[in-house]
Amino acid sequence: MNVQFKKGVLELCVLVIICRRDFYGYELVQTISSNIDISEGTIYPLLRRLTKDGHFNTYIRESGEGPPRKYYQITEKGKEYKQALLEEWNQFITGVNNLIEEKDIT
Template sequence: MAIQVPTELLDGCVLGLLTTKDYYGYTLTQEVQRLIPISESTLYPVLRRLKKNGWLETYDEPFQGRNRRYYKLTTTGRGRLGEIQTEWQGFSTAITTLLGGKINE
């Protein structure tokens, strides 16, 4: 897929995944990459920004002698996800209409 994912949508994808369970960075990246071609170097700055905005929290868990940093959705993160989902509905409809060559007159 050659289409670049806008930052706002990438934020929504990450926040959406975290509604079901907490993920550590690598598995979160793998889940996003299953559907959207992004690199790890793309996702980690997104995670830092989402945390800085208060939409994510982190905690560490030991695993085989190392710590894994887990990301957890906050209440304000759920609110932000709702805003992105609402914005996406209108945007998606508009793009689908335009790509189909249909303009309401």
């Protein structure tokens, strides 16, 4: 898959998903990679950055089947950011589609 397509969108995906409920990192990786080709080394730094910027809070829970899990919970700031990003994304996709989908007589 084209590496460049993913730039920026992954952040939006992470925000949207964690906005629905709390996720721990590994779980998030599984969820996203079932739709998009990504690896853990891509998600963890992203979570770290978003947490550092106040978009997530975190807490630890025992798992019973492995090491303790670190859950990410979206903050108000995170929700606002998600909403803004989502709107930008929709506008962007609209623009791209306008360019790409004008009758291509190939």
